[in-house]
Amino acid sequence: DAGVTQSPTHLIKTRGQQVTLRCSxxxxxxxxxxxxxxxxxxxxxxxxxxxxEERQRGNFPDRFSGHQFPNYSSELNVNALLLGDSALYLCASSLNSYEQYFGPGTRLTVT
Amino acid sequence: AQTVTQSQPEMSVQEAETVTLSCTYDTSESDYYLFWYKQPPSRQMILVIRQEAYKQQNATENRFSVNFQKAAKSFSLKISDSQLGDAAMYFCAYRSAPSGTYKYIFGTGTRLKVLA
Incomplete structure (x- = not known):
């Protein structure tokens, strides 16, 4: 039984660019x-x-957007990248939002 | 708003000994869930143990147990017979129970070092 998977593992982008991260x-x-x-x-x-559909949102600007597909996989999009967006991005899946299982993350570096 | 505080940035324990990691939280809610997650250098967060606030009995999972003090808003993790593989970052997390509130709130973490 495959757990949560994320791609890519690492990513390097330049300020102002856009990035898409994926999660299964x-x-x-x-x-x-x-x-x-x-x-x-x-x-x-x-x-x-x-x-x-987006069910709940934290305190992040509109530059952060997402999507979920009919097979439940998801994408995270970040536009107009800033240096401060450099971080590990984690995806977590659950059934009925109770116990979350995390993926290994995508390390994003913005230069 | 709810907050989670982990006041110990780093802890060390000798192999086979017992260590307790502290976590306090602030909430006005009466029904919620609390979790401890482990994040090894491989980065993948692993659920260690969970506690439902309505349960008075402290949760236990093998060598891991919690001391849940609801009135004091304290949720500490005890690791018995520590092993080298227990070395990792440990995060305490809070989630509201009522439907419509789905996000987890994490503390800043405690780095646990296990000494051979």
Whole structure:
């Protein structure tokens, strides 16, 4: 049984560019949440997707957007990248939002 | 708004000994969930243990147990018989129970070092 998978593992982008990160949930899960984890910090909630709609959003600007597909996989898009967007981006999946299972993350570096 | 505080940036424990990691939280809610997650250098967050606020009994998972003090808003993690593989960042997390509130709130983490 495959767990949560994320791609790519690492990514380097330049300020002002746009990036798309991908997540496939654990088998049987229908909900995907995205978190940003800055170096030395705990994960910060970005948003959650359920039934292809954004269900809840954290304190992140509109530059951060997402999508969930009919197979429950999800994308996180970040536009107009800033140096401060450099972080580990974690995807977590769950069934009914209770117990979240995390993926290995995508390390984004903005130069 | 809810907050989670982990006041110990780093802890060390001798192999086979016991260590306790502290976590306090602030909330006005009566129903919620609390979690401890482990994040090894491989980066993948792994659920260690969870506690439902309505349960008075402290959760236990093998060598891991919690001391849940609801009135004091304290949720500490005890690791018994520490092993080298326990070395990691440990995060305490809070989630509201009522439907409509889905986000997890994490503390800043405690780095646990296990000494051979």
């Amino acid at each position: 949930p654990k088998s049987g899960h229908d909900t995907v949440s995205w978190y940003q984890q800055a170096l030395g910090q705990g994960p910060q909630f970005i948003f959650q997707y359920y039934e292809e």
